[in-house]
Amino acid sequence: MKSLIPGLATALALAVPAMAQDDPLPSWNDGDTKSAIIAFVQGVIDENGDTYVDASDRIATFDNDGTLWVEHPTYAQLAFALDRIRAMAADHPEWKTTQPFQAVLENDMDALAAAGEKGLLEIVAASHSGMSTDDFEQITLDWLASAKHPRFDRPYTELVYQPMLELIDYLQDNDFQTYIVSGGGIEFMRPWTEAVYNIPPQQVVGSSITTEYRLVDGEPALMRTDKIAFIDDKAGKPVGINTHIGRRPIAAFGNSDGDFEMLEYTTSAVDGPSLGAFVHHTDADREYAYDRDAPIGALDKGLDAAGGNGWLLIDMKTDWKTIFPE
Amino acid sequence: MKSLIPGLATALALAVPAMAQDDPLPSWNDGDTKSAIIAFVQGVIDENGDTYVDASDRIATFDNDGTLWVEHPTYAQLAFALDRIRAMAADHPEWKTTQPFQAVLENDMDALAAAGEKGLLEIVAASHSGMSTDDFEQITLDWLASAKHPRFDRPYTELVYQPMLELIDYLQDNDFQTYIVSGGGIEFMRPWTEAVYNIPPQQVVGSSITTEYRLVDGEPALMRTDKIAFIDDKAGKPVGINTHIGRRPIAAFGNSDGDFEMLEYTTSAVDGPSLGAFVHHTDADREYAYDRDAPIGALDKGLDAAGGNGWLLIDMKTDWKTIFPE
Numbered sequence: 102m103k104s105l106i107p108g109l110a111t112a113l114a115l116a117v118p119a120m121a122q123d124d125p126l127p128s129w130n131d132g133d134t135k136s137a138i139i140a141f142v143q144g145v146i147d148e149n150g151d152t153y154v155d156a157s158d159r160i161a162t163f164d165n166d167g168t169l170w171v172e173h174p175t176y177a178q179l180a181f182a183l184d185r186i187r188a189m190a191a192d193h194p195e196w197k198t199t200q201p202f203q204a205v206l207e208n209d210m211d212a213l214a215a216a217g218e219k220g221l222l223e224i225v226a227a228s229h230s231g232m233s234t235d236d237f238e239q240i241t242l243d244w245l246a247s248a249k250h251p252r253f254d255r256p257y258t259e260l261v262y263q264p265m266l267e268l269i270d271y272l273q274d275n276d277f278q279t280y281i282v283s284g285g286g287i288e289f290m291r292p293w294t295e296a297v298y299n300i301p302p303q304q305v306v307g308s309s310i311t312t313e314y315r316l317v318d319g320e321p322a323l324m325r326t327d328k329i330a331f332i333d334d335k336a337g338k339p340v341g342i343n344t345h346i347g348r349r350p351i352a353a354f355g356n357s358d359g360d361f362e363m364l365e366y367t368t369s370a371v372d373g374p375s376l377g378a379f380v381h382h383t384d385a386d387r388e389y390a391y392d393r394d395a396p397i398g399a400l401d402k403g404l405d406a407a408g409g410n411g412w413l414l415i416d417m418k419t420d421w422k423t424i425f426p427e
Numbered sequence: 428m429k430s431l432i433p434g435l436a437t438a439l440a441l442a443v444p445a446m447a448q449d450d451p452l453p454s455w456n457d458g459d460t461k462s463a464i465i466a467f468v469q470g471v472i473d474e475n476g477d478t479y480v481d482a483s484d485r486i487a488t489f490d491n492d493g494t495l496w497v498e499h500p501t502y503a504q505l506a507f508a509l510d511r512i513r514a515m516a517a518d519h520p521e522w523k524t525t526q527p528f529q530a531v532l533e534n535d536m537d538a539l540a541a542a543g544e545k546g547l548l549e550i551v552a553a554s555h556s557g558m559s560t561d562d563f564e565q566i567t568l569d570w571l572a573s574a575k576h577p578r579f580d581r582p583y584t585e586l587v588y589q590p591m592l593e594l595i596d597y598l599q600d601n602d603f604q605t606y607i608v609s610g611g612g613i614e615f616m617r618p619w620t621e622a623v624y625n626i627p628p629q630q631v632v633g634s635s636i637t638t639e640y641r642l643v644d645g646e647p648a649l650m651r652t653d654k655i656a657f658i659d660d661k662a663g664k665p666v667g668i669n670t671h672i673g674r675r676p677i678a679a680f681g682n683s684d685g686d687f688e689m690l691e692y693t694t695s696a697v698d699g700p701s702l703g704a705f706v707h708h709t710d711a712d713r714e715y716a717y718d719r720d721a722p723i724g725a726l727d728k729g730l731d732a733a734g735g736n737g738w739l740l741i742d743m744k745t746d747w748k749t750i751f752p753e
Contacts, residue, residue, distance in 0.1 A: 157627060234669060278629075291673045301483060302673030303604075303629075312669060314662040314688055321692045323669050336640040343560060343638060343649050345671060347617045347628030362640055366647045 125271040127422075128264040134420045137413055138268065141376045145351070146275050152374040154351055156276040161352040162342060162363060163269070165283035165290060165307075167398040168356045168380050169298065171250065171260040173389040175397060178289050179221075180257075181244050185228040202227070226327035229286065230310060233322040238292045245293060255425075258297050262380070264421045265354075269298055277352070282306045282342055284334035284359055288325075306341045308333045338363035356380040357398040364403070364412055378413035379403055387424045388417060451597040453748075454590040460746045463739055464594065467702045471677070472601050478700040480677055482602040487678040488668060488689060489595070491609035491616060491633075493724040494682045494706050495624065497576065497586040499715040501723060504615050505547075506583075507570050511554035528553070552653035555612065556636060559648040564618045571619060581751075584623050588706070590747045591680075595624055603678070608632045608668055610660035610685055614651075632667045634659045664689035682706040683724040690729070690738055704739035705729055713750045714743060 129135040144152035145159060166172035186196070186205045196202035201220035204212035213220065232240070250260055269279050281290060281300055287307030294300045311330040312323040333341040339362055342350065353360070353367035356379055364377035379400060382391050393401040407414050417424070455461040470478035471485060492498035512522070512531045522528035527546035530538035539546065558566070576586055595605050605626055607616060613633030620626045637656040638649040659667040665688055668676065679686070679693035682705055690703035705726060708717050719727040733740050743750070 157621075287670075287673070295483075303671065305673065309670065312666050314665040314692065321665065321688075321695050323665060339640040339647065339649060340638050344613075344635065345629065347613070347631065362647075366640065369647050 125274070126264065126267050128267055130420055130422055132420060134413055134415055138376070138378075141352070141374060142271065142275050142277075144374055154373060158348060158351060158373075159272075159275070159277040160280065160346060160348050160350040161272050161277045162280045162282040162306075162338075162346075162350045162354070162367070163265070164355040164357070164360045164363070165281050165285055167382065168354055168360070169261055169265050169281070170257065171253075171388065172356075172398050173382075173391065173395075174251065176285065177248075177257040178285050180248065181241070181289070182224050182228040184244060184248065185240070186224060189228070222329070229289075230325045230327040233317065233324055234288060234312060235322065237288055237325055241289055241292050253425075258293055260425055261297060262421070263423050263426045265380070266298065266426065268354075269300070272352070273299065278304065280304045280306060280342075280346060280350075282333065282338050282353075282363060284308055284332070284337075286310075287333075306333055306345045308337075334359045336362045339366040342366070350375075352376040352378075354378050354380065355403075356382065357395075357400050358402045359398075361403050361406070364410070368410060368412065376413070377410065378415055379407060381414045381416050383416050384418040384421075384424070390418075451600070452590065452593050454593055456746055456748055458746060460739055460741055464702070464704075467678070467700060468597065468601050468603075470700055480699060484674060484677060484699075485598075485601070485603040486606065486672060486674050486676040487598050487603045488606045488608040488632075488672075488676045488680070488693070489591070490681040490683070490686045490689070491607050491611055493708065494680055494686070495587055495591050495607070496583060497579075497714065498682075498724050499708075499717065499721075500577065502611065503574075503583040504611050506574065507567070507615070508550050508554040510570060510574065511566070512550060515554070548655075555615075556651045556653040559643065559650055560614060560638060561648065563614055563651055567615055567618050579751075584619055586751055587623060588747070589749050589752045591706070592624065592752065594680075595626070598678070599625065604630065606630045606632060606668075606672060606676075608659065608664055608679075608689060610634055610658070610663075612636075613659075632659055632671045634663075660685045662688045665692040668692070676701075678702040678704075680704050680706065681729075682708065683721075683726050684728045685724075687729050687732070690736070694736060694738065702739070703736065704741055705733060707740045707742050709742050710744040710747075710750070716744075 125139070126135055144150055145154045147153055163169055166176050183205050186202060190196055190206055193202070196206060201213055201216035201223055204216060205224065245256060245258055248257060249255060250257055253260055272279055279300055281294060281304065283290060285307050287305055287309045290307055291302040291305050294305050295302065309330045311326045311328040313326055315322055315324050331337065331341065338360065342363065350367045351374065353363045355363060360379070368375040368377040381400065382389050384390060391398065392404055393399060451465070452461055470476055471480045473479055489495055492502055509531050512528060516522050516532055519528070522532060527539055527542035527549055530542060531550065571582060571584055574583060575581060576583055579586055598605055607620060607626055607630065609616060611633050613631055613635045616633055617628040617631050620631050621628065635656045637652045637654040639652055641648055641650050657663065657667065664686065668689070676693045677700060679689045681689060694701040694703040707726065708715050710716060717724065718730055719725060
């Protein structure tokens with residue numbers, strides 16, 4: 102009967118937290134927001150209740166920038182792109198006199214802004230393409246290991262929101278499948294999301310460029326082209342969710358109007374429980390305060406619609422005890 | 428101590444098959460092919476061995492048509508498209524005199540063949556677009572519930588290969604994540620793969636058309652357009668794998684040259700164990716016999732390369748005791 106011993110140990114291990122009634126969200130202040138989240142989860146897992154949902158349908162989606170980690174003063178991926186243009190400049194002497202690259206090299210943010218979306222796409226194309234996916238993964242990891250946030254002077258991967266990490270854990274503990282659904286690049290996120298969020302690559306949805314399969318020196322490689330394949334933002338988020346998951350989420354968390362359609366798609370299900378929530382950046386002291394007029398991460402239409410749609414507004418200042426992990 | 432009882436029951440349940448040393452692949456004849464598959468899996472899970480692979484990297488991919496279910500005399504999805512054209516014809520009187528639709532309605536296979544790939548795309552566009560993804564799911568399920576294979580007179584979902592179902596089970600029991608990676612339509616497969624293969628929608632990769640998010644009568648819907656988004660075949664398979672999984676598989680199963688690049692991508696990893704295999708259709712009595720010259724599912728380049736690349740050829744006639752489930 103030797104094989105019973107692991108069974109006993111497992112049962113004991115499982116029994117302890119259940120008896121202790123641990124707070125699943127210790128970095129959240131007690132209040133309506135925390136109560137609403139816990140009530141939703143408890144309703145979904147209560148097999149005898151009206152709001153029970155099978156584990157296979159417990160899909161929760163999270164935006165990344167501004168929902169799971171800091172997005173001000175600018176997206177980490179944009180900082181990455183600009184750093185990479187600077188690093189590549191020695192091989193591109195023509196960039197000294199060609200916009201938008203000249204603006205990056207001269208730190209001329211006005212000229213960069215003047216280059217608009219077209220300029221931004223040129224910067225993304227130049228900095229994000231022409232290498233294999235394996236090489237891009239290494240480039241991303243190298244950058245994250247050395248880059249620091251201008252205000253907090255910490256690596257970007259440490260500037261994740263502790264309360265949201267607890268929320269991901271709590272959902273996973275209750276058999277939710279947790280996905281990232283971000284406007285950011287899918288291959289910029291996948292190298293580190295498992296270590297930082299416990300979300301593996303196959304549960305990351307994002308914007309992408311086209312890759313081409315090729316043998317390079319006899320070895321298979323996926324080469325990154327400069328052609329945009331998919332933009333996972335706004336009405337693109339339900340499309341990305343359908344492509345990658347094939348099921349409608351029952352919970353969605355965002356922080357900007359870019360997440361509006363994801364929340365709408367998630368919470369307008371014909372039947373069954375659902376939860377939509379925006380992280381509202383209200384804490385200029387500990388992080389940032391912005392919403393309607395923000396150049397990055399604007400929450401305007403969503404702020405107006407939240408009440409009528411039953412979406413939670415997570416108030417960073419009052420709902421969260423701490424912002425970042427120790 | 429009430430909570431110990433489920434633990435005990437689980438331990439007992441787990442102990443029984445382990446003691447019985449059940450054959451994990453009972454529909455496979457003993458021989459080199461079966462031994463090679465079992466040796467691969469046992470090597471991957473042996474924590475003390477040189478070929479151990481972490482569970483998170485145990486990704487196995489399966490082609491669908493001809494690898495998991497019958498693809499002759501034609502793809503199930505093509506039979507579906509033709510049936511749908513016939514069902515829609517009353518609303519399209521112009522089809523009576525317009526190719527390639529006229530060919531379908533008159534069962535004129537020569538004229539259909541003459542319409543070529545362009546004609547086929549017109550048929551797919553007309554039969555697969557213009558509805559929501561939810562409606563398409565229902566259309567697919569309705570068709571599968573009524574359509575029967577012309578030779579075997581059974582629903583297509585019963586014409587799956589019993590030995591491959593056992594292989595999927597065996598891999599899942601050993602903590603492999605099993606994915607379908609098919610040239611077929613992703614939304615044609617997802618409605619039924621969980622019931623038939625125990626593979627959920629999010630683990631299905633396939634060809635796709637573009638969808639658009641829209642509110643229809645105030646409810647969110649993803650509308651299927653007639654624009655092809657992605658062809659998940661040949662060199663597209665590694666691309667689709669990278670898009671959806673973000674990790675290189677360690678095992679890949681196919682049956683035609685359309686799977687060549689998937690096997691190449693899977694088995695040319697720099698280090699670690701890997702397994703590539705083709706189902707070789709050698710059994711005209713119980714199923715079909717075809718390879719190099721087949722109009723559907725040709726295996727030519729793959730047949731030549733298998734030996735040199737160490738890929739298994741699964742001989743349907745000699746390796747499989749049974750073909751279909753009872």
